Amino acid sequence: MKKREDDPVLSAWCESALTYVKGKRLRRELYNELYGHMEDRLSDLTAAGIGKKEAQTMTVRAMGDFNETGRELAGIYKPVWWRVQLVAKIVLIIFALMFAAVLLAFALNGGFQRPVENEIWSAAQSIVYPDCKANLDGYTLGIARVTKGPAGTVYFTLDVRRPLPWSKKASLDHGFYVEDSRGNVYKMPLDDDWDRNRSLHISYAWSGPLTDHYEGTVTGIEDASWFELRYSDYGRELRLRVEPGGDRNDGV
Amino acid sequence: MKIDRSLIAGSTTLLVLSLLKDGEKYGYQMISELDRRSENVFSLREGTLYPLLHTLEKDGLIISSLKVAESGRERKYYSLTKKGAVRLSEKAQEWRTFSRAVDSVVRGLT
Structure with missing residues (x-):
């Protein structure tokens, strides 16, 4: 920017004005122009x-005032990165506000406590029972996952492994019932003494090559430390117990 | 006679574009020409010329080119663009209308 032979008084004015301007190359160009102007003026005055x-x-x-000139020039040549930074800051603030609004709405609606109603198998509410299995007539039944639903409802998945790939699908529409630690019994709709306030429903979901998957619902179950899915028919018995901290199973 | 700066402030763009109508000039040359043509009525603070020139260039009304001066330093010359010529014409017309109106009001009062 300043050359060794430059007049120090003129140079000082130019450099003071250009402290407001960002960018080495731009400052050099502006210095040359401003200094050149002052040099011409000085030259005319000394010639006179x-x-x-x-x-x-x-x-x-x-x-005139170098501050005024410097600020005006800086205002014309705001660096691109400054504009990019400003836009980036504005975008970031907008996203932060949107995120905060979403979190607030979520928290006001019960937030992380309430499970989403149509996702009963939410992992946060489920307990997995990898070893809860029992055999019945060559079929291996297992309760894979239990989820507590709203208002005394418990959901569970029941996997039934067929003896052979071509064995027919197990029929689970009657004969099964649930009993809990309080002695309450929950029967299926097709069974005698079915109580709609305390009931068991098992419905078919889908099939794999060897295993059929079912979804079970127990309604009206409350304050029970465990429950058992049972089957009892002509001496054939099955029990699959579900309880926190462990599982037991008995089967024929 | 010292002129109120506020009267000059609104006319600087018109003055600078007018100075370039006859050909390219550099900053100090414009200041000298302005002093001479206005008989020293218009004496801008010379530092304020350059922000104006750079703004007009950014707006596409003038264009600059570098030439080497006798001192060996590079000198920036400015010239009018087509857009600048159109703007000059508009501003000149504006000024004529304005000054005629002011004149007739002042003549009427004095």
């Missing part, structure tokens, strides 16, 4: 017989 010191003072005075 005015002493160097007075000519320097008159030149600087003619230029």
Whole structure:
């Protein structure tokens, strides 16, 4: 920017003005232009017989306030990155506000406590029982996952592995019932003494190559420390117990 | 006679574009020309010329080119663009209308 032979008074005015401007290359270009102007003025004044010191003072005075010039030039040449930063900051603030609004709405609606109603197998509410299995007539039944639903409802998945790939699908529409730790019994709709307030429903979901999957629902179950899915028919018995911290199973 | 700066402030764009109508000029040359043509009525603070020139260039009304001066330093010359010529014409017309109106009001009062 400043050359060794530059007049120090003129140079000082230019450099003071350009402290407001960002960018080395731009400052160099503007310095050359401003200094060139002042150099021409100084040259004319000294050629007119005015002493160097007075000519320097008159030149600087003619230029006016370096702060004003510097700020105006800086305003014209705001660097691109400054604009990008400003836009980025605005976008970030908007996203932060949106995120905060979503979190607030979520918290006001019960937030992380309430499970989503149509996703009963939400992992946060489920307990998995990998070893809860029992055999019945060559079929291996297992309760894979239990989820507590709203208002005394418990959901469970029941996997039934067929003896052979071509064995027919097990019929689970009657004969099964649930009993809990309080002695309450929950029967299926097709069974005698079915109580709609305390009931068991088992419905077919889908089949794999060897295993059929069912979804079970127990309604009206409350304050039970465990429950058992049972089957009892002509001496054939099955029990699959579900309880927190462990599982037991008995089967024929 | 010292002129109120606020009267000059609104006319600087018109003055600068007018100075470039006859050909390219550099900053100090424009200031000198302005002093001469206005008989020293218009004496801008010379530092404020350059923000104006750079703004007009950014707006596409003037264009610059570098030439080497006798001192060996590069000098920036400015010239009018087509857009600048159109703007000059508009501003000149504006000024004529304005000054005629002011004149007739002042003549009427004095």
